[in-house]
Amino acid sequence: MLASETAKIYGVGYVSGSFDMFHIGHLNIIRRAKERCVHLIVGVLTDELIASGKKKWPVIPLGERLAIVEAIRHVDRVDVTTPDLIPKMGAWEKYRFDAMFSGDDWMGDPVWIEEERQLNKLGADIVYFPYTAGISTSSLQKTILPPPKAGADKARKTDGFSWLFPFDKVRKGERIVIYGTGKVAEEYCRQLDALDFCEIAAFTDTYCGEAGAIFGRPLLPPGRLNDTGWYDRIVIASTRYFHAIAGKLRVMGIAPDRIV
Numbered sequence: 001m002l003a004s005e006t007a008k009i010y011g012v013g014y015v016s017g018s019f020d021m022f023h024i025g026h027l028n029i030i031r032r033a034k035e036r037c038v039h040l041i042v043g044v045l046t047d048e049l050i051a052s053g054k055k056k057w058p059v060i061p062l063g064e065r066l067a068i069v070e071a072i073r074h075v076d077r078v079d080v081t082t083p084d085l086i087p088k089m090g091a092w093e094k095y096r097f098d099a100m101f102s103g104d105d106w107m108g109d110p111v112w113i114e115e116e117r118q119l120n121k122l123g124a125d126i127v128y129f130p131y132t133a134g135i136s137t138s139s140l141q142k143t144i145l146p147p148p149k150a151g152a153d154k155a156r157k158t159d160g161f162s163w164l165f166p167f168d169k170v171r172k173g174e175r176i177v178i179y180g181t182g183k184v185a186e187e188y189c190r191q192l193d194a195l196d197f198c199e200i201a202a203f204t205d206t207y208c209g210e211a212g213a214i215f216g217r218p219l220l221p222p223g224r225l226n227d228t229g230w231y232d233r234i235v236i237a238s239t240r241y242f243h244a245i246a247g248k249l250r251v252m253g254i255a256p257d258r259i260v
């Protein structure tokens with residue numbers, strides 16, 4: 001229901017969001033939610049949930065977003081929103097809230113309508129507040145994220161990825177070496193090719209014995225990484241062997257802050 005349709009004050013209220021690049025729209029919904037409940041719980045989405053849903057990494061990491069939300073006087077409890085809490089019934093099972101609050105941009109969504117029906121059976125409501133027009137995290141991100149390269153088909157190159165390049169751990173303009181030559185490395189290459197962000201100086205891999213080429217870039221033996229003057233950072237493109245590769249690089253004398 002719309003907030004204007006009821007003056008009810010609830011016991012436990014719940015609102016969840018990314019709260020990335022915290023702005024007045026975020027503050028408005030938290031403040032309005034607290035006005036309608038005695039105890040307000042605010043959930044903050046993990047970095048991975050934001051990336052999977054919006055196809056881009058949050059600008060502000062989870063730990064800092066939690067600290068920002070926790071510092072707001074309207075918030076009684078802050079918690080991490082994990083995948084099992086995205087379904088509203090999952091969140092209700094954990095928090096037993098009397099009302100969930102949201103912006104009215106979700107009102108009318110078929111999934112939300114069905115979940116609202118389920119919550120109503122348990123005596124809980126979904127209350128929608130007017131969306132704060134003219135401000136959003138996406139609009140703010142457009143001012144700081146790297147623009148598409150001229151002629152790059154950004155949508156084709158970046159949609160549907162399985163692994164997200166760690167944009168939050170690499171500075172714009174850096175020269176990077178991607179450690180890996182498999183699917184993860186190829187996906188990182190696709191994403192970087194679509195953006196003016198940083199330069200792929202070369203690829204390397206544990207079993208690379210001599211120089212060659214891959215994905216249109218130089219492929220160099222790992223031993224070349226001992227000369228650190230030609231690159232800024234090494235990005236490990238492996239989920240399974242990340243720690244083993246990182247350990248190997250540290251043994252080679254590579255500073256930990258240059259390994260991502």
